[in-house]
Amino acid sequence: MEQTDARLLARIGAGDQTAFARFYDRHADRVYRYCLARLRDPHRAADATQETMVAVWQGASRFAGDGSPLAWLFGIASRKVQDAWRRRGREPTPTAEPEPSATASPDPWLEQAEARLDVLEALACLPPEQQEVLLLTYYGNLSVREVAAATGVPEGTVKSRLYHARRALARAMGARG
């Protein structure tokens, strides 16, 4: 029988490496894609994913069983993304154009699909908190409450951020279309 994420986290908290491997297999791709969409760099996304998963291993006993495992997981991933930006020495700044690093040394994932690139580039034009709320909501499929838990802001702020983020992304995509 498939174990719930909450049950796996309880076992991980008790030091069960088999449960951790299962949790990794279930969520690593999801976490990596989230980090990649935010950081737009495969190596830094891999580092952030690794840090996220190790934090899950080390902190699973702190997961509150009545919370949402996905919100908890994405919350850790979001903080690791912020750490990655901080290590780079600056916060991501919304830009009207793609970042120079993306155009100077394109990675295969950036070149594969024009449509995908358009959306990701448009996303990169938005402030970090708007990128975050759009990805957590429409990629992570988190509820208002879960996004609030993952980001540590009130539900009202989440609603407001998503409202403005949807409009900003639509404008950015329209400008590139």
Added chain:
Amino acid sequence: MRVKCADLTDLIAWYPTGQLTDNQRAAVVRHTAACPACRAELARTLALARAVQDAAVRLPGAPRDLRATVLAAAGAAPPRPDAVDQSLAILRLVLPDLTEVLTNPLVLLPEAAGRWLPIPG
């Protein structure tokens, strides 16, 4: 009860996630069937949500060698117990069995044994 367009704003925003209750979804369906403006807003929201999801889902998954790295890192460092667990672990090291302390506090002061008399009940 007639639902106002403003009441639908957040429900429409989260409609694509599948996280609404049955009643909330029904309210969106009923309202958008009769309101062209909200129907258009719902269509725009669904398209935008699909675009974000497709873009992210089509990204490659985690590198294959990452799994071994992460599992090795986990094997090298045991999970950290939470703060309460840590406090209890420390208490267990310095105190006799907690149950025994509760039932017989004199275990904390063995030198007082025999000198203190129990309070008559």
